[in-house]
Amino acid sequence: MQTTWPVGLLFSQSGVTGYLETTQLQGALLAIEEINAAGGISGRPLQPVIHDPASEPEGYSRYARDLLAEDGVRAIVGCCTSHCRKAVLPIIERRNGLLFYPTIYEGFEYSPNVVYGGPSPSQGSVQLARYLTETYGSRFVFVGSDYVYPRECNRVMRELVEDRGGRVLDEIYLDLHADRDSFGSVVRRMSELRPDVIFSTVVGMSTIYLYEACEGMLGGAGVPIASLTTTEAEIALMRPGAALGAITAAPYFHTLGTPANRRFVGRYQARFGQAALANMSAEAAYVQTHLLGRALAQTGSMEPDDLIEALAGLPFDAPQGEIVVDPDNNHTYLWPRIGRVGASGLFEVVEEAAAPVKPDPYLVNYGASRAWPNEAKSRAEAKP
Numbered sequence: 001m002q003t004t005w006p007v008g009l010l011f012s013q014s015g016v017t018g019y020l021e022t023t024q025l026q027g028a029l030l031a032i033e034e035i036n037a038a039g040g041i042s043g044r045p046l047q048p049v050i051h052d053p054a055s056e057p058e059g060y061s062r063y064a065r066d067l068l069a070e071d072g073v074r075a076i077v078g079c080c081t082s083h084c085r086k087a088v089l090p091i092i093e094r095r096n097g098l099l100f101y102p103t104i105y106e107g108f109e110y111s112p113n114v115v116y117g118g119p120s121p122s123q124g125s126v127q128l129a130r131y132l133t134e135t136y137g138s139r140f141v142f143v144g145s146d147y148v149y150p151r152e153c154n155r156v157m158r159e160l161v162e163d164r165g166g167r168v169l170d171e172i173y174l175d176l177h178a179d180r181d182s183f184g185s186v187v188r189r190m191s192e193l194r195p196d197v198i199f200s201t202v203v204g205m206s207t208i209y210l211y212e213a214c215e216g217m218l219g220g221a222g223v224p225i226a227s228l229t230t231t232e233a234e235i236a237l238m239r240p241g242a243a244l245g246a247i248t249a250a251p252y253f254h255t256l257g258t259p260a261n262r263r264f265v266g267r268y269q270a271r272f273g274q275a276a277l278a279n280m281s282a283e284a285a286y287v288q289t290h291l292l293g294r295a296l297a298q299t300g301s302m303e304p305d306d307l308i309e310a311l312a313g314l315p316f317d318a319p320q321g322e323i324v325v326d327p328d329n330n331h332t333y334l335w336p337r338i339g340r341v342g343a344s345g346l347f348e349v350v351e352e353a354a355a356p357v358k359p360d361p362y363l364v365n366y367g368a369s370r371a372w373p374n375e376a377k378s379r380a381e382a383k384p
Contacts, residue, residue, distance in 0.1 A: 010078025015055025137196025
C-alpha cells in the first residue's frame with residue numbers, strides 16, 4: 001500500500017524559461033507543503049516528483065513519459081510554453097494522465113486530460129486590446145518569439161485591434177533563444193514606424209533584451225510596451241527603470257491587496273526569501289496544486305476521471321480572488337486586470353474586473369466578452 005500521493009512537477013529550472021518556471025515550481029511546492037502541514041490527504045502526504053526539462057520540448061515529452069510510466073504518477077502540475085505543453089499532451093492523453101497547466105496560453109484547445117489554470121483570450125487579450133486602443137492609440141507593432149503561442153496570440157490580438165479600428169503596422173518574430181544583439185534591428189524598425197503601442201509576445205530571457213533595447217532607443221518617446229506574458233520575474237532581471245510604464249494584462253500581480261494574497265505573499269517570501277516576488281504563473285501553479293489536493297480529498301483517488309469530476313465547479317479562494325474550474329471546458333474562471341509598472345518596479349493595478357470572467361478559449365462569445373468594460377472597475381474605484 002502506498003504511503004504517499006506522488007505528484008509530478010514538470011517545470012524547468014534551467015534553459016530559456018528556467019527563471020520563470022522556477023517560480024512555478026516554488027508555487028507548487030509551497031502548496032504541497034501547506035497541504036502536508038495540514039495532515040496531507042487522508043493522512044498521506046503529497047510527494048513531489050521533480051524533473052527539469054531544461055526548457056526544451058524533448059525534455060518535457062521524455063520526463064512526462066517517465067513520470068507516468070516509471071514514477072507512479074497520475075497527475076502532473078507543469079509546463080510553461082505552449083510548444084512544451086503540446087509536446088506533453090499526446091503522452092498525457094495516451095496514458096490517461098492528468099495535466100494541470102498553470103500558464104497563460106493562446107486558447108483554441110481542449111483536452112479532457114488537461115485542467116487549464118492560466119488565462120485564455122477572453123481573460124486578457126480582449127481587455128488589453130480595449131485598454132490600449134482607448135488609452136494610447138491605434139497604431140501597433142507586434143514583436144514576438146517565433147513559435148506557436150506568439151503567432152496565435154498575435155493572430156487573435158490583430159483581430160481585436162482591427163475590430164476597434166486599430167492597425168498593425170508590422171509583425172516581427174525572433175528565435176526563442178534570440179540574444180541581446182538581435183534586438184538592435186527590431187528597435188530601429190519600430191523607431192521608423194513610430195507606433196502608438198508595442199505589443200510584445202517575446203518570451204523567456206529575450207524579454208529582458210527587448211525592454212532594455214526599447215528603453216535606450218525609445219525612452220522618452222512615450223511608446224509603451226504592452227504584454228500578456230511579462231511578469232515580475234522578467235522585470236526583476238531588467239536594469240532598473242527599463243520597464244517603467246510597461247503594461248501587462250494578467251489575473252494576478254504580486255501587489256494585490258486581497259487578504260488571500262497577503263497570506264500567500266507572506267508564506268511565499270518566508271519560504272523563498274524576502275526578495276522573492278510572486279507572479280501570475282507562480283500563483284497559478286500554487287492554486288492548481290491546491291485544487292488537485294481538494295479534488296483528491298473528495299475522491300480519495302488519483303484516477304484522472306475521478307479528479308476531473310470532482311474539480312468541475314470546484315471553487316478556491318485564490319490570491320487573485322475566488323476562482324472556479326468551469327465544467328464546460330476544464331478552464332478556470334479568472335479575474336482579468338491591467339497593471340502598469342510604476343517607479344517601484346512593481347505593477348500598479350489600473351483596471352480590474354468586478355467579477356471573475358468565464359473562460360472562453362475559442363472566443364465563441366466574443367460579443368459578450370466585449371462588455372467587460374461595463375463590469376470593470378478602475379483602480380480608484382476598486383476595493384482591495
